[in-house]
Amino acid sequence: MKTPTRRRFIEITPFAGFALLAACSPKVEPQSAPMATTPAPNPAPTAAPTPSKTVINLPMVEKGDAQAVVFGYVDDATQADKVKFKNHVSGSACSNCALYQGKAGDVAGGCPLFVGKHVAAKGWCTSWAKKA
Template identity: 60%
Template sequence: MPAQATRRRFIEIMPLAGVALFAACSPKNESPPPAPANTPPAPPTAALAAASEPAAATTGSLPMLDEKEASALALGYVEDAARADKVKFPNFVAGSGCSNCGNYLGQSGDPAGGCKIFPGKRVNAKGWCTAWLKKA
């Protein structure tokens, strides 16, 4: 008889355990309290001022992309388009390079510049990768 009572008790408390588990795993709504309506707006910070500068002006401080980085290897990036593996990458077009790519963020004549494909890094203007697309 004790086995039936244990089984019955288990069946009775199982839905409660499920509810408790669901409550414990659900995300908490911890939003900050609303700001008072009469508070004046905060003055712009240096970070906001820096974000408003043109992207080309700040790309000079970015580190250069290394050909050995995982993202560079995955896209076949080389610092000199003349070294691009034309057998491995048959989509290579003679004369293509980072400086004439639509993803290149550097200015014309810059030795290196930012790239939409490799955010936070600069690429060599003479470089190439499989994401190359003709600049419009």
């Protein structure tokens, strides 16, 4: 095995770049010849779904999570430390935050600050911004 040198690094760098581009590029499936199809009949109109509680399929943010600690997240806005967090506004909660991705009436929803997890609609963090 060769000892690592600057010359060896310069030799292999372009190949690493190509490998990275190949790994990150979108995968394109080859297209086959179009098949003759008949249009599907329109399904009968259904009634609009009534608002209901969201089925939570992502884990909830826990108070002890590192990201939650950084943002001062609490799952109940009334439990927020108003002395420590001077930007806390009375009545603020995740459900009325501009970042909250849940629907009205949901008990939890997504937040771009906590990717892959849900926040409680009644929760609060220091990044709260009034929904327009």
